[in-house]
Amino acid sequence: MIEACICTIGDEILIGQIVDTNSAYISKELNKMGIKVSSIISIGDNIQEIINTLADVTEKYPIVITTGGLGPTKDDITKNALLILSGSDEMYLDNEQLGVIKDICTKRGIELSDLNRDQALVPKSCSVLINRKGTAPGMFFKISSRNSLLFSLPGVPYEMEALMPKVSELIEKNIKTEQIIHKTIVTFGVAESMLATILNDWESSLPPQIKLAYLPNPAIGIRLRMSVYGGDKSNAIALINRYTNELYGLLGDIIYGESDDTLESTLFKSLINESKSLSVAESCTGGRISSILTSISGSSQIFKGGAVVYSNESKVAILGVNSKIIEDYGAVSKECAEEMAIKAREVFKTDYAISATGVAGPTGGTAEKPVGTIWIAVAGEGFVLSKKNVFTGDREINTIRFSSEALNFLRLVLKRS
Amino acid sequence: MIEACICTIGDEILIGQIVDTNSAYISKELNKMGIKVSSIISIGDNIQEIINTLADVTEKYPIVITTGGLGPTKDDITKNALLILSGSDEMYLDNEQLGVIKDICTKRGIELSDLNRDQALVPKSCSVLINRKGTAPGMFFKISSRNSLLFSLPGVPYEMEALMPKVSELIEKNIKTEQIIHKTIVTFGVAESMLATILNDWESSLPPQIKLAYLPNPAIGIRLRMSVYGGDKSNAIALINRYTNELYGLLGDIIYGESDDTLESTLFKSLINESKSLSVAESCTGGRISSILTSISGSSQIFKGGAVVYSNESKVAILGVNSKIIEDYGAVSKECAEEMAIKAREVFKTDYAISATGVAGPTGGTAEKPVGTIWIAVAGEGFVLSKKNVFTGDREINTIRFSSEALNFLRLVLKRS
Structure with a gap:
């Protein structure tokens, strides 16, 4: 080589x-x-x-x-x-x-x-x-x-x-060069050690020519890379394809893409395919979710806009969130996340809306809602779904994870609907 | 060493x-x-x-x-x-x-x-x-x-x-360690070669102990780093202080900070000092300006919210931009940028608002408004100011530069007001 x-x-x-x-x-x-x-x-x-x-x-x-x-x-x-x-x-x-x-x-x-x-x-x-x-x-x-x-x-x-x-x-x-065959599968939503546990038997069954690596990234998820160096090209490809198929069988929709796919590129493709539009209402992620979505050239075809509602007043003034919800449940709550998604969908007139409200840290946490808590919601025609996560990173890492969780939640909702 | x-x-x-x-x-x-x-x-x-x-x-x-x-x-x-x-x-x-x-x-x-x-x-x-x-x-x-x-x-x-x-x-x-004295001055708004031309004589006058480096970064600007390795510590500090003072004299408000200062940390400090609040209305930057501002812990003290108005409809629906302005001048125009800043300031009820509207690329450019064109505006009590820039980067670099230009424009407006 x-x-x-x-x-x-x-x-x-x-x-x-x-x-x-x-x-x-x-x-x-x-x-x-x-x-x-x-x-x-x-x-x-x-x-x-x-x-x-x-x-x-x-x-x-x-x-x-x-x-x-x-x-x-x-x-x-x-x-x-x-x-x-x-x-x-x-x-x-x-x-x-x-x-x-x-x-x-x-x-x-x-x-x-x-x-x-x-x-x-x-x-x-x-x-x-x-x-x-x-x-x-x-x-x-x-x-x-x-x-x-x-x-x-x-x-x-x-x-x-x-x-x-x-x-x-x-x-x-x-120079005459040799071949390297890589295949990368991208997953989201399962921690590295848990993924390794799920894949333990499968990994042991891999032939020695295949080298496997786990590449965790808070924004992208965990990439699993199989590599075969040298040898016969069509054999190497056949081998990698076989084990890729097995991976899909083992991991199901934990897998969202291959190679350089990201959550945003995957979402972009699904929404373009279905001619659906998207808006965002975000609080603790401070514009990051919108920014990720618009990093893709052509994103204006699906992304109509976002509201960065960093204060309680702006949640009410820009989105029309019912202030009683914030009073009764707090800004970081299932109820507020759902209301934000519903209202963003209305205000921006889009097919779907994602919302995120949480505590990025380092301050602002409570016993009930510690730093790292995020509520995310997805609203669509006739439904709103929400979920909570708690992460343990610092402000920057939490913001990255919050944003990716929100994108992944929409991906799963689209997939299952 | x-x-x-x-x-x-x-x-x-x-x-x-x-x-x-x-x-x-x-x-x-x-x-x-x-x-x-x-x-x-x-x-x-x-x-x-x-x-x-x-x-x-x-x-x-x-x-x-x-x-x-x-x-x-x-x-x-x-x-x-x-x-x-x-x-x-x-x-x-x-x-x-x-x-x-x-x-x-x-x-x-x-x-x-x-x-x-x-x-x-x-x-x-x-x-x-x-x-x-x-x-x-x-x-x-x-x-x-x-x-x-x-x-x-x-x-x-x-x-x-x-x-x-x-x-x-x-x-x-x-281990017993030795000293290195670094001093970094951070500038924004002047290209590397022009900065080098301005500093040519000064640079030639630097004593051999001082090593100077130019560190350009599209988000931060150009950092000028002076280093003295070893030698007597108080001499080294005195020498660096002397040439730092000369730099301030030569560059004036092109300099916005020292060491790890960024445009956002500098703005954050000024606005906190004056107890002023800020909002953002952004189009082509897609949430990046809000995201940069909220990357700072404590930013909720100054940043109230942002509108990512990626479509013309959302500019009207969310901010209340007069649709006639968009029809008459286009979304990428002095008029639209100024209207966006004025309206954001009203909607979010803040002391200042920044807006940015432009063409990040790779598509969407015209002869009159090529890819890389950005209009930015700052609105405050009783005034709105705007400026245009044209950059030559790709989508990612343009978005970074647009965002930093907007932050720098607000910095200069605050400084001169």
């Missing part, structure tokens, strides 16, 4: 000022091509350290991808390190990238500075990967003395992502 | 299924103690690879922190690797952790399984770091043959975070 190494460059990673999301993206893309990422290394903005590390990893791995350190400012020195490493002795101005830089400056209404222009300077020994989303071009070097392909990509995630198809193309042109 | 290495363990990182946020958190915490993270390495769930890598890095670094691989399922094998590496020959059941595990199961209403119970098993050679947020305990080993401190923490971020104070305490007890 072809192995690769990712090097992320920048003091900001080592001092923890930014989270490296690029490695995950790049790993995923390489994986699709049957390339195994064996190592991810983060190093600082130090020219000697960059040169040493890249010299080392280009010896060990046939593919090395770096991100970061290509910005216009003085702390960005990856390009100089690459100039030295590649044995190049000079830079040239790439006119195509310069054109992009000029366009971006014009669009943003800023003047082209020397710093901007210098971003189009690249070592003579590289092939330029034109960056159309930003000012720093990507670079591709064949380090022939080491038989290694070295790619340098900008650190800004969406600029890097836009260059990855070109990187894949160049890798495929230069 | 004391150096440390972070090892994150799990195939899910190498195949890109999850983003490693733990390293950033841990780096930040170590940095505060004057420890430099020199390397972050991600490796897979392979027992031999874990043992080899940890044997290697505990030789090189006096402090090694691992995360991940401690879950209840069969793919989690870090504990076995540590058992072998530490030369321990057996495990014991830690009763305190078992108590926590039992409590969590009871709270979640699930039965204690063998898998749950086994999470309280730890190598005899370690000190247990009790995990009160989850079932997998952290572990601390003194690898005396190598003079290295090795910490193994759970991979779930908020469980790991809860254990870091204990890790810091143990490091301080065992």
Whole structure:
């Protein structure tokens, strides 16, 4: 199996000022091509350290991808390190990238500075990967003395992502890759240890070629990933399909999707299929449920609007919640959640409405309604259903779980109706 | 300077299924103690690879922190690797952790399984770091043959975070650390290259001890970080203070905060100080602005509610926007943004209201109002102000920028009023 190494460059990673999301993206893309990422290394903005590390990893791995350190400012020195490493002795101005830089400056209404222009300077020994989303071009070097392909990509995630198809193309042109078959099943609503208990016998029956992993995520649920490396492709696929079918039999509607499916993408597909619309009334989730739903392009086809009713007054004023319900049962109650869903459905004139009201924390909990308590409800034509959960996370995690529980509740209601 | 290495363990990182946020958190915490993270390495769930890598890095670094691989399922094998590496020959059941595990199961209403119970098993050679947020305990080993401190923490971020104070305490007890002085200034509203042009002369005047870095983030703005490593502490502080003051002089109200300040935390502080309340009317940002504001604990003191008016009908029905404005000028217009802010302020009865209406993309753009166009408005007692921006990102980035622009606009309005 072809192995690769990712090097992320920048003091900001080592001092923890930014989270490296690029490695995950790049790993995923390489994986699709049957390339195994064996190592991810983060190093600082130090020219000697960059040169040493890249010299080392280009010896060990046939593919090395770096991100970061290509910005216009003085702390960005990856390009100089690459100039030295590649044995190049000079830079040239790439006119195509310069054109992009000029366009971006014009669009943003800023003047082209020397710093901007210098971003189009690249070592003579590289092939330029034109960056159309930003000012720093990507670079591709064949380090022939080491038989290694070295790619340098900008650190800004969406600029890097836009260059990855070109990187894949160049890798495929230069290296024969092997296969990896992954299959991921996405579940929601059952804790990891309970899922493992349910699957214990099944897991023991898995043949040694299949590697199984549990990947819990508070927003998505637990993803179960089966992987087969190498071997005969059609056998691997047949094997994975067989065990996937068994999983569906064991888990039923705990499973909501496959691969990159999320609760929101799954809901979006069901609602689009049935031409149904949706609205949201949320309190403790503070806009997160609406925000998740609208993260999907085209969501306006199903999502009509949401009310973030953070105070009791706004629940009454915006949604027309009966204030007596809040007085009698409190804002965090079955009755209030149901009323919020019913009223949201009326106000936004939608087929369904979801509501969520709870205590995200860290303050506001009581013995009866501790931090982590959430009431959610779904209203539809002629019905309203509700449920309560209690979680044990902090404010951020609780808000994520509350939102996903609400989306999952609607999913189950749609499925069973 | 004391150096440390972070090892994150799990195939899910190498195949890109999850983003490693733990390293950033841990780096930040170590940095505060004057420890430099020199390397972050991600490796897979392979027992031999874990043992080899940890044997290697505990030789090189006096402090090694691992995360991940401690879950209840069969793919989690870090504990076995540590058992072998530490030369321990057996495990014991830690009763305190078992108590926590039992409590969590009871709270979640699930039965204690063998898998749950086994999470309280730890190598005899370690000190247990009790995990009160989850079932997998952290572990601390003194690898005396190598003079290295090795910490193994759970991979779930908020469980790991809860254990870091204990890790810091143990490091301080065992190693004498050196100082790093960082100072971070947070700016918003000026692009990186333009900021670099403004600061060019100032940057050239910086003494060699000060290392400057630009850290752009679409939600936060650009953070400027000055660092001084080692040397005399009071000199370092005096030096950083002097150049910080110069920065304030050069950048004025482009600067909105320091350290971990965000637009929302800055706004929260100003509004709390003035006892003012806020509401939001948002269209293309889909709930994100409300969600950002409510991410702050205590936000109910200032934030009363938000309307996510994703359709034209909901703008009219929920906020009472005059439908003629939408007909005459379109939903993405100065007029509509201003009307949305005015109406939100009325409906939610708040001192201020922010509105945002635009085209996040990828579809919906026109020649006149291309993808990336946003109109934002702020309404207060007797006034409404608005502004337009055009960004060039994808849907996700545009939504982030739109939201931050809206928050920043309110910040500037508050500052100048």
